[in-house]
Amino acid sequence: MIGLRGISKSYGPVTALDGLELDVREGEFFCLLGPSGAGKTTTLKTIAGLERPDSGTVLLDGEDMAGVEPYDRGVAMCFESFALYPHKSAYDNLASPLRSPRHRLPAAEARDRVHAIAELLGIGFLLDRPVGLLSNGQRQRVALGRVLVRPARAFLLDEPLSHLDAKLRQQMRAELKAIGAVQRTTTLYVTHDSVEALALGDRTGVIRDGRIVQTGTREEIWYEPRDTEVARAFGRPRINLLPGTVTEDGGFRSPDGKVELPVRAAAPAGTEVLVGVRPRDLSLTAPGHELTGSVYVTEVLGRSVEVTVRLGGQHVSLVAPRGDTAGLRPDDPVRLTVRPENLLLFEADGPEGPGRRIGKR
Numbered sequence: 001m002i003g004l005r006g007i008s009k010s011y012g013p014v015t016a017l018d019g020l021e022l023d024v025r026e027g028e029f030f031c032l033l034g035p036s037g038a039g040k041t042t043t044l045k046t047i048a049g050l051e052r053p054d055s056g057t058v059l060l061d062g063e064d065m066a067g068v069e070p071y072d073r074g075v076a077m078c079f080e081s082f083a084l085y086p087h088k089s090a091y092d093n094l095a096s097p098l099r100s101p102r103h104r105l106p107a108a109e110a111r112d113r114v115h116a117i118a119e120l121l122g123i124g125f126l127l128d129r130p131v132g133l134l135s136n137g138q139r140q141r142v143a144l145g146r147v148l149v150r151p152a153r154a155f156l157l158d159e160p161l162s163h164l165d166a167k168l169r170q171q172m173r174a175e176l177k178a179i180g181a182v183q184r185t186t187t188l189y190v191t192h193d194s195v196e197a198l199a200l201g202d203r204t205g206v207i208r209d210g211r212i213v214q215t216g217t218r219e220e221i222w223y224e225p226r227d228t229e230v231a232r233a234f235g236r237p238r239i240n241l242l243p244g245t246v247t248e249d250g251g252f253r254s255p256d257g258k259v260e261l262p263v264r265a266a267a268p269a270g271t272e273v274l275v276g277v278r279p280r281d282l283s284l285t286a287p288g289h290e291l292t293g294s295v296y297v298t299e300v301l302g303r304s305v306e307v308t309v310r311l312g313g314q315h316v317s318l319v320a321p322r323g324d325t326a327g328l329r330p331d332d333p334v335r336l337t338v339r340p341e342n343l344l345l346f347e348a349d350g351p352e353g354p355g356r357r358i359g360k361r
């Protein structure tokens with residue numbers, strides 16, 4: 001449905017997009033995740049026709065968009081910096097896209113659509129108010145509503161929940177995908193929040209330095225991250241990455257020999273690697289391969305506790321139920337376990353970039 005082929009775009013000396021390739025399927029909710037400056041907004045603007053790529057092709061439904069004006073592309077884009085009419089009511093802001101010659105709807109139908117979207121976004125009671133008098137979060141929902149209200153062949157949403165407080169954001173995140181218009185329409189959703197990407201995306205594309213480095217479902221990105229940087233981007237607390245080498249029997253050993261793990265590395269002995277274990281895959285009680293260390297620090301995270309453990313010269317974090325951590329104090333000896341099947345293995349990070357994932361034997 002949306003196809004980007006070798007898109008490059010520079011602003012003077014800054015390369016924003018560098019041969020970007022992307023495919024979003026018909027009806028899919030696709031998240032584009034990346035840090036600030038990775039090229040997310042430029043990607044959306046290029047699809048919408050607001051930026052012209054230096055090279056490459058934008059396809060919508062297989063049709064080359066070169067020379068097609070933004071208005072004629074049939075995509076609806078919501079910017080992070082939303083443009084609304086401050087003196088007009090929320091209702092008029094929502095209804096105005098339906099008054100344009102292209103989308104003009106019979107008045108009763110337009111009214112129904114505006115009310116339905118406003119209710120879903122939780123702004124039904126604000127419709128009579130001028131948007132200039134609304135809070136940032138309320139204005140952001142009006143801006144999102146302006147996009148969702150009109151029929152489009154694709155929605156392009158640029159961090160549409162960024163101005164909401166954490167609670168509302170979580171609630172809206174849950175509701176957004178349930179909105180009929182969103183369910184029916186191909187949606188490309190930009191975020192720098194990995195929790196949001198995993199929660200919303202049918203698939204997620206990870207963008208870095210103007211290129212897509214990995215595309216996959218949440219399971220693929222979680223269990224088979226392409227490299228250490230993708231692994232670090234998903235999960236809080238972050239994945240533990242311990243440096244060491246591959247042993248003769250395909251195991252892992254840390255430089256001080258204090259951490260040995262049966263990783264079944266498909267790499268020659270002596271290879272410098274990083275072993276990855278997510279904090280939730282380490283346990284204080286479950287059966288598994290055992291490691292011994294001492295408590296460094298504990299921090300309560302609601303119902304669970306993050307425990308940082310010293311293992312020889314390294315630290316690892318684990319997240320355990322509160323009951324498992326009662327009485328733990330700094331410097332207490334502690335035994336932790338890991339299930340070998342949950343371990344990830346990567347080449348060591350190098351000057352060429354983050355270490356790639358290594359398969360298992």
Ligand SMILES: Nc1ncnc2c1ncn2[C@@H]1O[C@H](COP(=O)(O)OP(=O)(O)OP(=O)(O)O)[C@@H](O)[C@H]1O
Nearest residue numbers: 011014015016035036037038039040041042043192
């Ligand atoms: N109009 C512009 N003029 C000059 N440089 C620009 C322009 N727009 C974008 N850039 C640069 O291109 C790069 C990519 O920007 P882009 O806005 O696409 O990133 P982003 O991933 O959306 O970041 P953010 O999450 O901060 O919005 C950045 O280095 C940015 O500074």
